[in-house]
Each structure stands twice: as C-alpha cells, then as structure tokens.
Amino acid sequence: xxxxxxxxxxxxxxxxxxxxxxxxxxxxxxxxxxxxxxxxxxxxxxxxxxxxxxxxxxxxxxxxxxxxxxxxxxxxxxxxxxxxxxxxxxxxxxxxxxxxxxxxxxxxxxxxxxxxxxxxxxxxxxxxxxxxxxxxxxxxxxxxxxxxxxxxxxxxxxxxxxxxxxxxxxxxxxxxxxxxxxxxxxxxxxxxxxxxxxxxxxxxxxxxxxxxxxxxxxxxxxxxxxxxxxxxxxxxxxxxxxxxxxxxxxxxxxxxxxxxxxxxxxxxxxxxxxxxxxxxxxxxxxxx
Numbered sequence: 001x002x003x004x005x006x007x008x009x010x011x012x013x014x015x016x017x018x019x020x021x022x023x024x025x026x027x028x029x030x031x032x033x034x035x036x037x038x039x040x041x042x043x044x045x046x047x048x049x050x051x052x053x054x055x056x057x058x059x060x061x062x063x064x065x066x067x068x069x070x071x072x073x074x075x076x077x078x079x080x081x082x083x084x085x086x087x088x089x090x091x092x093x094x095x096x097x098x099x100x101x102x103x104x105x106x107x108x109x110x111x112x113x114x115x116x117x118x119x120x121x122x123x124x125x126x127x128x129x130x131x132x133x134x135x136x137x138x139x140x141x142x143x144x145x146x147x148x149x150x151x152x153x154x155x156x157x158x159x160x161x162x163x164x165x166x167x168x169x170x171x172x173x174x175x176x177x178x179x180x181x182x183x184x185x186x187x188x189x190x191x192x193x194x195x196x197x198x199x200x201x202x203x204x205x206x207x208x209x210x211x212x213x214x215x216x217x218x219x220x221x222x223x224x225x226x227x228x229x230x231x232x233x234x235x236x237x238x239x240x241x242x243x244x245x246x247x248x249x250x251x252x253x254x255x256x257x258x259x260x261x262x263x264x265x266x267x268x269x270x271x272x273x274x275x276x277x278x279x280x281x282x283x284x285x286x287x288x
Contacts, residue, residue: 001251004270007049008040010116015056015139018068021210028063035059038166050222050248053115057193070114070162070195077112077163077195078205080125083168092174099146100137102174103263107282108132109164110246110265115221125163131265132167137284145241145261146288149179152240157186157211158223158253159197160246165205168245172210184211185235191219196248222252247271261288 013096018031023029039055060068088105095101108131112124148160149155157172159165172184186207188197202213217229223244225233236242242260244253250262262285266272 074162081166156239222248
C-alpha cells in the first residue's frame with residue numbers, strides 16, 4: 001500500500017517526539033529533525049510507510065550512532081501482557097467460540113504501536129482488553145479462517161509488535177488446541193526496529209514454545225518481499241494459511257497476490273477508509 005500523507009505526518013511527529021523525549025534538543029536533534037523532514041518530503045516513488053520508518057531509523061543511527069531505542073517499552077508491554085496471559089486463556093477456553101475470542105484479542109492488541117502512537121503507556125493494556133471484548137470480527141472472514149484451519153497442515157503467522165505478541169501466542173495456542181494437525185511457523189523481524197518483535201522477544205515471551213520462530217532477515221517494520229529471506233518467500237507460497245498482524249505487514253503485503261487473513265487495528269484514517277471500518281476499530285479481513 002502506497003505511502004499516504006497521513007503516514008508521513010504520523011511518523012514525523014511520533015519519532016521526533018520519541019527522540020526528543022529520550023535525547024533532548026541540541027545540534028544532533030536538529031540534524032535528525034532536518035533529516036526526517038527531508039525523508040518525509042522526498043520519499044521515492046512507490047514507497048510505503050514501513051520503508052520510510054526504516055529510513056528514519058537509519059538517519060538516527062547515522063546521527064546518534066544507534067537505532068531509536070524502544071527496548072524499555074518492549075519489555076514493559078511484554079511483561080504486562082504476560083501477567084494477563086493465564087486469565088485470558090481461561091476466558092477463551094470457557095467461551096462458546098474460542099477461536100473467535102482469541103482472534104478478538106489478537107486484533108485489538110495491535111493498538112500497541114509506537115510508530116503510530118508515540119505516547120503509549122501501560123494504560124494501553126486496559127484499552128486493548130476493553131477493545132477486544134467489544135470487537136466483532138467479520139463473520140465471513142472468521143468462518144473462512146475456521147474452515148481453512150480445519151483442512152490445513154501449515155500456518156504462517158507474521159508478527160508485528162511487542163506486547164501484542166503475547167496475545168498472538170494466545171491465538172496460536174488456541175488454534176493448536178482446536179486444530180492439532182496444524183504446524184505453526186512464526187515470522188519475526190530480522191533486526192530491531194521500533195517496538196517490532198524480534199527472535200529475542202519471541203524467546204522472552206515463550207512464543208517459541210508454541211511455534212517454530214524464524215526471522216525475516218530485515219529491519220523493515222513489515223514483510224517487504226524484495227528484501228526478506230528466500231525462506232520467507234517459500235513459507236508464504238507453501239503455507240496453507242497465512243495470518244498477518246498489524247499495519248506494517250498489511251502495507252507491505254496487501255495486493256501482492258497472497259490469500260492472507262489480516263488482523264489489525266485501524267490507527268490510520270486512510271486505512272479505516274480503505275477497509276470501510278471505524279477509526280481505532282479492530283479488524284479481521286481476508287484478502288483472496
């Protein structure tokens with residue numbers, strides 16, 4: 001999905017706010033601000049938001065000597081979600097439709113996104129739980145997901161952000177209970193970028209207990225097909241079911257010809273408009 005002006009403004013504001021809060025003002029910050037402004041005003045043709053975010057992080061490394069550091073936020077949200085895991089798992093188990101309940105939590109958890117919302121604090125956990133409990137996945141997409149999982153042997157699960165990875169684990173665990181024949185492969189980022197999930201985060205949250213974890217080889221906050229490992233391309237082509245979490249994966253994969261179930265929160269106006277959804281609503285969408 002092509003870069004929208006809303007995306008440029010969002011990334012410009014969120015990353016400048018983050019860096020100023022962590023590093024303060026001064027010459028380096030002014031240089032970074034100028035670099036980000038240039039990147040946002042002059043993106044290459046056919047660019048998408050995840051590539052712009054990758055370029056912003058590269059500019060930070062050139063000026064400050066390191067990536068924009070989200071390690072504190074990642075650990076905080078992973079910890080908070082892990083504390084809720086057993087309670088939510090029990091809630092799903094006793095529900096009348098466990099797959100639906102698990103999908104609701106996974107959709108809503110995509111709210112935890114520091115590329116789009118710079119001022120998230122641990123209160124966002126309550127926002128996620130409340131949003132999940134009122135979410136209503138598209139009934140046709142949910143029925144299709146259930147039917148395809150019934151006959152599937154392999155599931156490729158493309159992860160997005162920390163914190164929400166714990167509720168991804170919850171969904172994967174639910175799928176494995178309901179459809180034990182399904183082998184799940186979880187795809188994470190190859191390098192740290194924003195608060196996106198890496199292999200280290202997967203181990204920290206126990207994701208590797210329920211799925212085989214592989215990294216995509218890139219520091220793009222999405223699944224950019226021109227740069228991911230060949231192994232990931234083979235996985236996408238060979239999996240019976242693909243679940244994609246978050247806007248970064250959506251923006252890099254939508255329209256590329258795969259049958260994908262997208263789970264995300266509509267944090268952007270143009271995304272909400274494209275999918276005919278309410279702003280900040282949780283969405284399950286099947287691309288066929």
